[in-house]
Amino acid sequence: xxxxxxxxxxxxxxxxxISAGLIMLMTYxxxxxxxxxxxxxxxxxxxxxxxxxxxxxxxAVHVKRVEEDNKALGSLVLILALVITFVVTLLQxxxxxxxxxxxxxxxxxxxxxxxxxxxxxGVMAVTLVYAAARIVTxxxxxxxxxxxxxxxxxxxxxxxxGMDSNLGQSVQTFxxxxxxxxxxxxxxxxxxxxxxxxxxRILMGFxxxxxx
Amino acid sequence: xxxxxxxxxxIGMLVSFVLTVxxxxxxxxxxxxxxxxxxxFVGVAAGYASAVALKDVIFxxxxxxxxxxxxxxxxxxxxxxMKLSPRTARIGNPAAxxxxxVGAAVAVGGSIQGTLIPQVLAxxxxxxxxxxxxxxxxxxxxxxxGYLIRGLAILVGTVATLAHFHFGAKPAPNxxxxxxxxxxxxxxxxxxxxxxxxxxxxxxxxxATLTALVERLAFIYQVIQLFISGL
Numbered sequence: 551x552x553x554x555x556x557x558x559x560x561x562x563x564x565x566x567x568i569s570a571g572l573i574m575l576m577t578y579x580x581x582x583x584x585x586x587x588x589x590x591x592x593x594x595x596x597x598x599x600x601x602x603x604x605x606x607x608x609x610a611v612h613v614k615r616v617e618e619d620n621k622a623l624g625s626l627v628l629i630l631a632l633v634i635t636f637v638v639t640l641l642q643x644x645x646x647x648x649x650x651x652x653x654x655x656x657x658x659x660x661x662x663x664x665x666x667x668x669x670x671x672g673v674m675a676v677t678l679v680y681a682a683a684r685i686v687t688x689x690x691x692x693x694x695x696x697x698x699x700x701x702x703x704x705x706x707x708x709x710x711x712g713m714d715s716n717l718g719q720s721v722q723t724f725x726x727x728x729x730x731x732x733x734x735x736x737x738x739x740x741x742x743x744x745x746x747x748x749x750x751r752i753l754m755g756f757x758x759x760x761x762x
Numbered sequence: 763x764x765x766x767x768x769x770x771x772x773i774g775m776l777v778s779f780v781l782t783v784x785x786x787x788x789x790x791x792x793x794x795x796x797x798x799x800x801x802x803f804v805g806v807a808a809g810y811a812s813a814v815a816l817k818d819v820i821f822x823x824x825x826x827x828x829x830x831x832x833x834x835x836x837x838x839x840x841x842x843x844m845k846l847s848p849r850t851a852r853i854g855n856p857a858a859x860x861x862x863x864v865g866a867a868v869a870v871g872g873s874i875q876g877t878l879i880p881q882v883l884a885x886x887x888x889x890x891x892x893x894x895x896x897x898x899x900x901x902x903x904x905x906x907x908g909y910l911i912r913g914l915a916i917l918v919g920t921v922a923t924l925a926h927f928h929f930g931a932k933p934a935p936n937x938x939x940x941x942x943x944x945x946x947x948x949x950x951x952x953x954x955x956x957x958x959x960x961x962x963x964x965x966x967x968x969x970a971t972l973t974a975l976v977e978r979l980a981f982i983y984q985v986i987q988l989f990i991s992g993l
Contacts, residue, residue: 568863593860623794624800631804631806632809636812655810660778678964679968700958700965734963743873
């Protein structure tokens with residue numbers, strides 16, 4: 551059995567990764583749109599299945615935590631929330647008898663997901679101010695000053711006072727659509743080049759994130 | 763106002779009120795109640811995401827497959843599930859390899875077609891002769907020159923930013939490898955553009971988060987007001 555399992559080590563995974571990747575890359579160069587659609591359709595099922603498997607793994611980890619430590623209240627809350635949301639969403643979709651008086655998936659999203667999400671964003675407003683202040687006090691340099699100055703100018707320009715003034719609008723346009731566009735484009739191209747390099751490393755077998 | 767609400771809405775409003783307060787308390791200090799609220803958030807998000815993946819992706823797409831294809835896909839999913847246990851994880855390597863290989867190819871193709879080529883082409887948009895000709899013919903020479911200056915700023919910013927992330931260095935005996943002098947100068951210009959870009963991005967994110975904070979505080983105020991007036 552051990553020998554059988556060891557046969558499935560990285561070489562086999564690498565062969566699958568490289569061959570599937572090369573076939574997929576070929577569909578970008580050659581007129582093979584139909585083949586690309588079939589591969590993508592199947593891979594989307596696999597990716598969605600991987601997500602579900604990942605969620606089950608999360609569930610298993612927290613079940614283990616509850617078993618080991620009876621005081622793991624957070625894990626217990628997570629397990630209950632996960633299972634209830636999962637069951638309720640599927641029941642609502644596939645059965646016609648889900649009662650109106652019970653909270654459905656819309657209720658869970660409206661009254662739990664959205665409030666926590668926007669409250670977390672609200673907390674971020676406080677932490678961002680703290681982070682900006684720390685940049686100035688702890689790492690003062692010409693570039694941190696430029697960062698804070700740009701931040702202040704952009705914030706002032708987006709107020710009613712800034713929008714009413716022609717100078718404010720001109721400065722805002724030059725910073726946002728001129729200087730920042732250049733930096734943003736450089737960062738976007740850099741990210742794309744990094745993605746290509748990482749992808750090619752996987753397709754050449756240098757990186758094996760699938761195991762082994 | 764309270765009478766018009768259903769019991770479910772009323773409970774929902776109270777739940778979101780409590781959750782909002784628990785999360786906002788984090789601004790003062792980390793506490794156990796905040797973490798419980800976040801665990802609840804993660805649980806609902808994970809449960810909903812997996813249910814949507816099943817009902818909107820896996821089931822509809824699997825029903826469209828032929829019998830042989832369906833069996834292969836099921837086998838693939840079973841192999842992927844083998845990754846759950848460290849003991850059987852190796853069996854799942856080929857299945858994971860297939861997923862990663864196609865993902866890498868899509869990322870490479872998508873980055874070239876969707877980002878690299880459009881961004882490089884867009885960098886030259888402001889220098890289009892037709893744009894200059896139109897501005898000058900219409901008597902707006904200043905506008906044409908404005909386009910040119912903006913295009914130059916963007917081009918210099920793009921090149922300098924990319925140069926800042928160039929870490930190639932010239933090896934020297936008994937010395938720490940150093941970047942070429944020209945690259946170092948361009949890198950400093952790039953740092954200026956990156957600082958400005960991050961400043962603008964930060965301002966945008968801060969505006970969004972501030973809007974969320976004001977909305978949540980307004981919600982808390984409304985709920986308290988509603989209960990005071992309702993009683």
